[in-house]
Amino acid sequence: MTDATLTSTLAAATRTALDRRDGGAELQIGDDDLKLERPRNRDHGDWASNIAMRFAKRVGTNPRELANEIAEALRAEPSVKAVEVAGPGFINITLDEAAAGALALEIVEAGEKFGNGAQLAGRNINLEFVSANPTGPIHLGGARWAAVGDSLARVLRAAGAEVTREYYFNDHGAQIDRFANSLLAAHLGEPTPEDGYGGDYIHEIAAEVAAAHPEALAAAETREAQQEVFRKYGVEQMFGEIKQKLHEFRVDFDVFFHEDSVHEDGSVERAVERLRALGNIFDDEGAVWLRSTDFGDDKDRVIIRSNGEPTYFAGDIGYYLNKRDRGFDECLYMLGADHHGYVGRMMAMAQAFGDTANEHMQILIGQMVNLVRDGQPVRMSKRAGTIVTLDDLMDAVGVDAARYALVRSSTNSTIDIDLDLLVSRTNDNPVYYVQYAHARTRAVNRNASEHGIDGANFDPATLTHETENELLGQLREFPRIVGIAALEREPHRVARYLEDLAAAYNRWYDNCRVIPQGDDPVEAVHSSRYVLNEAASQVLRNGLTLVGVDAPERM
Structure with missing residues (x-):
């Protein structure tokens, strides 16, 4: 007897018992009601259910009385050896040895499909994770999201969902400007700009761009033109390396979505029009605002500045509408700990479109990862300058140990990874x-x-x-x-x-x-x-x- 068969049997027995009582026929039996647990003392049976205690008050009966009726129906199942009612109404179920042991053959016959279910069948989920800016190697926070996000995609698919793994490629904004300027400075032998990026990788990429595109640099007559060369080819080089490292980490994406596209394809304009039609946009002092306070945000948010330039939040709005227009039922974002303050405005934005927060839009926040070796924190990556990277972690412990260590803890908790432990046998x-x-x-x-x-x-x-x-x-x-x-x-x-x-x-x-x-x-x-x-x-x-x-x- 499989878990699903036992659960169905329990549901049928409960349905019959409820239908005998006033108002019982209208009650719905949900998945939470049917959860079976393993008794702490195995003398009490193979499985235990509190389903009678969950419904007794709602039909005006004693929990033990309802439990006894359910138990009587369960005893008629040939695969059930014994059923006892304990305490205030717990139902303890012991399976026939043959029925219990038959599970082994069922698993072997099911093979790799064993464990798959239909809890999320029919759901089309967009899962966006990592999405690190192409300004440097993947750091430990991104590595954690890579492992967790990829594993979550696998788990969601095992539960029946259609899942699209998506990487939001940030090729628009000030960080890319600073990255390009840092590459140019390295090429010219200048110090790293005050707001720029350091580390050996900057010099490596600058040298690779210069070697691969000498004609483009020679044709660039101004510093601004040279910076554009490094922006174009440097971002391309860096992102190629990011994708390669993620692939080595067994993480591949179905979609790489370019941030620039929401500004170029009209997504932002369509989003503003949609929100305006819904009455959730207002104009003030030449700027376009979202009435996000109507949906729980701490203040209203500017979408288009008075000079006509879109804010960063405008890109988020266009991107979310783009996802929904692509047919996704759920848009699941995995963000770093530094984005915690961003949740309120994102949820408000989803509600402004008429969607339901924590349903159509869901946000997971990941906490920090610390590395320890010989009892001391590991803080420095020579290549990246001031951070430890995914590459460092893979080199230290291998892909299997790295992925497992990053996945096995709740994302709500900061984790310390002991490198010595992970290489021990x-x-x-x-x-x-x-x-x-x-x-x-x-x-x-x-x-x-x-x-x-x-x-x-x-x-x-x-x-x-x-x-x-x-x-x-x-x-x-x-x-x-x-x-x-x-x-x-x-x-x-x-x-x-x-x-x-x-x-x-x-x-x-x-x-x-x-x-x-x-x-x-x-x-x-x-x-x-x-x-x-x-x-x-x-x-x-x-x-x-x-x-x-x-x-x-x-x-």
């Missing part, structure tokens, strides 16, 4: 611990195959050891964890789940043999354990894929 290193568990499943597979053991004689009723029950319980949780991670936009839940699964697998490995000892015959239990091993392997591999980390065959 110990169980204290979480990525090594999970990857080693997968490699162990493959070693078991190879050894079993050498002894002629496969899943041909699979009998789920033979999986009776307490560690097998625990492992099956963990495996059953995977689709639910993926669904929650998608709905809550929290891919770190998958990584933490994998660590729990690896622990359960290791306890099973220590207690249950897939290969018989000595001259003992091969029995059905060995075939069944072979299938359970393959199921654990599949779920570890599926989970690692969702966080963008390899599942090694050997370590």
Whole structure:
């Protein structure tokens, strides 16, 4: 019996019990109501539900009375061994051993699709992340969003959504001017401008542009013309390097959206017209304003200055409307910690278009990342000058360890990454611990195959050891964890789940043999354990894929 089957059975039993009561037929049973939990004490069953306590008051009945009715209906399900009502109305469910063990074969047959769901089916989501200005290498904050954003895209797709990974390419504004001026200064042998960018990479790019485009520089007769050469080709060079490093980090985008385009294709003008038609634009002292205070912002915002120049916020407005006009139901922005104060105006802008904040527009704010080595902070990148970059992190620990370390913590928390720990081959290193568990499943597979053991004689009723029950319980949780991670936009839940699964697998490995000892015959239990091993392997591999980390065959 799968988790989905048990949940459906619980829903049907609850529906029948509610329909017998006044007003019960009108009540909707949602996903939150049907959540099953693992009891802390496994003597209390395989699964527990508080659904009777959630509905009893609404239909004017005692929770235990409602729980008993639901329990009675559940007992009629052949795969359910026992159902008990405890406390004020908890329903504890014990599955038949064969029904519980059958999950192992279901996982193997489902393969890489196990864990996929339909929680977000029909939703078209634009996920914008990283979007670092092409003025330097990706720093640690951008690296965190690269790992988290890519993993979130994978999780959202596993939950049934259509997802477009988008990079907002900032090639418009003062930062690009400062970048081009810094390249020109490096080319001319001048000191870095006071408001410019430093680091070896500036000199490298300046030299590469000069070597590749000598004719363009020779034709540039003024400093301004030379700066334009470095703007055009320097940004192109820097962004090419950014895309290459992200690709090496297993992060690729479906769309690279140029900021200039919202000013060139009329998106800003259309946005102003749309907002004006909705009554949310006003003119004052020659400037065009958004009535953002009507939607919770702390002040109204200028869109077009009195000199006719658009503000930075004008680009945001044009860009959001562009996304919605492209057919996206949800526009999910992943912003750095320094953008926290920007959330209010962005949500107000979405509402001014008639959209719903935190639905059509969603914003995630990521916190800082700190690196530690030998117990001391790592602060300096020679190439970038004053920051640690994605490249530095990959060089230090590799792609797998870097991605896993950046994904496994909630984005709401600042994280300290211990470089020494991430290169260690110990169980204290979480990525090594999970990857080693997968490699162990493959070693078991190879050894079993050498002894002629496969899943041909699979009998789920033979999986009776307490560690097998625990492992099956963990495996059953995977689709639910993926669904929650998608709905809550929290891919770190998958990584933490994998660590729990690896622990359960290791306890099973220590207690249950897939290969018989000595001259003992091969029995059905060995075939069944072979299938359970393959199921654990599949779920570890599926989970690692969702966080963008390899599942090694050997370590």
